[in-house]
Amino acid sequence: MIHLNQVEKRFQHPDGGWFSAVQPTSLSIRAGEIFGLIGFSGAGKSTLLRLINLLERPDAGAVLVDGQDLTALTSRQLRDARQNIGMVFQQFNLMANRTVAENIAFPLEVAGWSKHDIRVRVAECLDVVHLSDRAEHYPAQLSGGQKQRVGIARALASRPKVILADEPTSALDPRTTQSILDCLSEINQRFGVTVVIVTHEMGVIRSICHRAALLDKGEVVEIMDIANGQVDARSALAVSLLEAA
Amino acid sequence: MDAVSLNEAWVNLLSLAPEIGQAGLETLIMLSIGLFSALVLGGPLGILLYLSQPGQMFANRTLCGVLGWFVNLVRSFPFIILLVTLGPLTRVLIGSTIGPVAASVSLSFAAIPYFARLVEQSLREIPRGVIEAAEAMGASPLRIIVSVLLNEARSGLISALTILTISFLSYSSVAGVVGGGGIGDLAIRYGYYRFQTEVMVAMVLLLVVIVQVIQFAGNRLAARLDKR
Ligand SMILES: Nc1ncnc2c1ncn2[C@@H]1O[C@H](COP(=O)(O)OP(=O)(O)OP(=O)(O)O)[C@@H](O)[C@H]1O
Ligand SMILES: [Mg+2]
Numbered sequence: 001m002i003h004l005n006q007v008e009k010r011f012q013h014p015d016g017g018w019f020s021a022v023q024p025t026s027l028s029i030r031a032g033e034i035f036g037l038i039g040f041s042g043a044g045k046s047t048l049l050r051l052i053n054l055l056e057r058p059d060a061g062a063v064l065v066d067g068q069d070l071t072a073l074t075s076r077q078l079r080d081a082r083q084n085i086g087m088v089f090q091q092f093n094l095m096a097n098r099t100v101a102e103n104i105a106f107p108l109e110v111a112g113w114s115k116h117d118i119r120v121r122v123a124e125c126l127d128v129v130h131l132s133d134r135a136e137h138y139p140a141q142l143s144g145g146q147k148q149r150v151g152i153a154r155a156l157a158s159r160p161k162v163i164l165a166d167e168p169t170s171a172l173d174p175r176t177t178q179s180i181l182d183c184l185s186e187i188n189q190r191f192g193v194t195v196v197i198v199t200h201e202m203g204v205i206r207s208i209c210h211r212a213a214l215l216d217k218g219e220v221v222e223i224m225d226i227a228n229g230q231v232d233a234r235s236a237l238a239v240s241l242l243e244a245a
Numbered sequence: 246m247d248a249v250s251l252n253e254a255w256v257n258l259l260s261l262a263p264e265i266g267q268a269g270l271e272t273l274i275m276l277s278i279g280l281f282s283a284l285v286l287g288g289p290l291g292i293l294l295y296l297s298q299p300g301q302m303f304a305n306r307t308l309c310g311v312l313g314w315f316v317n318l319v320r321s322f323p324f325i326i327l328l329v330t331l332g333p334l335t336r337v338l339i340g341s342t343i344g345p346v347a348a349s350v351s352l353s354f355a356a357i358p359y360f361a362r363l364v365e366q367s368l369r370e371i372p373r374g375v376i377e378a379a380e381a382m383g384a385s386p387l388r389i390i391v392s393v394l395l396n397e398a399r400s401g402l403i404s405a406l407t408i409l410t411i412s413f414l415s416y417s418s419v420a421g422v423v424g425g426g427g428i429g430d431l432a433i434r435y436g437y438y439r440f441q442t443e444v445m446v447a448m449v450l451l452l453v454v455i456v457q458v459i460q461f462a463g464n465r466l467a468a469r470l471d472k473r
């Protein structure tokens with residue numbers, strides 16, 4: 001579903017020097033799996049995730065999502081392709097002056113849906129995240145966990161094949177974290193959406209991922225399989241992360 | 246003041262009622278044209294000023310520098326100087342330098358960069374992540390400007406417009422003195438040059454009431470639109 005082919009991302013320091021946030025990296029994520037990206041702060045997880053929908057444009061390499069090379073698209077085509085990729089953020093990033101229902105409607109307005117279809121779809125998505133009773137609330141009136149469920153419903157609205165989630169639970173307490181992870185897991189199973197989730201917690205990986213890549217200094221150190229909550233890790237770094245968790 | 250002169254003051258004010266009405270109309274004309282230009286030209290300029298900054302949608306160092314420099318340049322002119330130096334331009338545009346419409350040219354000139362800055366400041370309040378979320382959903386630049394930037398900043402934009410209106414009510418009285426007319430001009434002509442203090446007092450009171458009403462309405466509207 002997602003193929004990163006020798007992608008590289010470099011940033012310029014204020015002093016003029018360059019450094020690679022993501023070293024030339026290749027990664028394949030299968031359709032229908034929940035794939036984790038784990039590593040310490042600054043390892044390049046967010047940058048790698050943002051390369052998938054081209055929020056960061058790679059300096060080299062190709063990004064293939066659903067068979068389409070995003071780096072080769074015009075900006076208009078890229079906007080269409082992005083409607084097929086939902087995104088969930090650590091800080092939720094909801095529009096404060098729009099109600100819950102209007103926030104979820106936004107990607108559908110972008111995609112040019114009719115008013116009637118939008119109303120029906122928003123109701124469905126609210127139901128999936130169990131927030132039907134909050135449709136007319138504003139984000140400021142919601143708890144963190146509820147805000148994130150709105151974020152997930154919004155990411156789900158345009159029926160994307162892929163959802164990218166950057167530390168979706170890092171602003172939440174442990175119990176809320178579990179409910180959000182369950183929510184993502186349920187969406188993955190019910191709708192077959194491929195989920196890529198960034199985290200710095202092994203617990204998150206154990207809890208919902210099928211596979212995960214361990215990143216360090218902009219490189220993939222290891223790709224781990226997860227079965228029945230057991231992480232199959234070999235590298236010293238992965239083992240130490242597992243022991244710390 | 247004794248009863249007789251107080252009575253005379255009232256009679257005088259009443260006899261000036263047509264002039265006062267005319268002055269109010271002139272002030273309204275100057276303010277409307279100035280604010281209209283500010284909205285139509287200063288608004289987009291402010292949006293562009295914001296979007297051309299580093300890290301924003303149309304980040305462009307040159308454009309950002311040039312726009313910022315231009316805005317600062319116009320804003321650094323004392324208004325009275327702007328008024329006098331724009332005389333020739335006003336004559337070309339309007340055909341005259343007298344009257345409220347002519348005064349509106351320099352008012353607009355000052356209002357455009359002023360409002361542009363206020364708009365830019367209001368837009369800065371929006372978290373970057375909210376804009377990024379819209380980009381990630383494939384929203385076009387125009388949709389992001391209208392549905393995200395303007396809608397999320399709407400309460401700040403109303404406050405900015407309130408500030409602009411009140412400042413330019415006062416600017417318009419300065420413009421009036423250079424031939425534009427209006428409430429401030431009336432206060433100077435009768436109250437100052439003809440020693441009719443009651444006219445000055447009445448006009449200032451009128452302005453005080455107008456400012457209070459504008460500020461109250463602006464605050465109410467801004468609060469109602471703010472869902473943060
Ligand atoms: N826009 C940018 N400009 C300059 N440097 C950046 C930019 N974005 C990221 N970086 C740098 O790239 C490196 C990787 O950043 P990234 O955000 O991908 O890390 P991360 O693994 O997500 O870390 P965290 O767990 O703290 O979120 C960091 O050193 C960061 O400072
Ligand atoms: Mg990160």
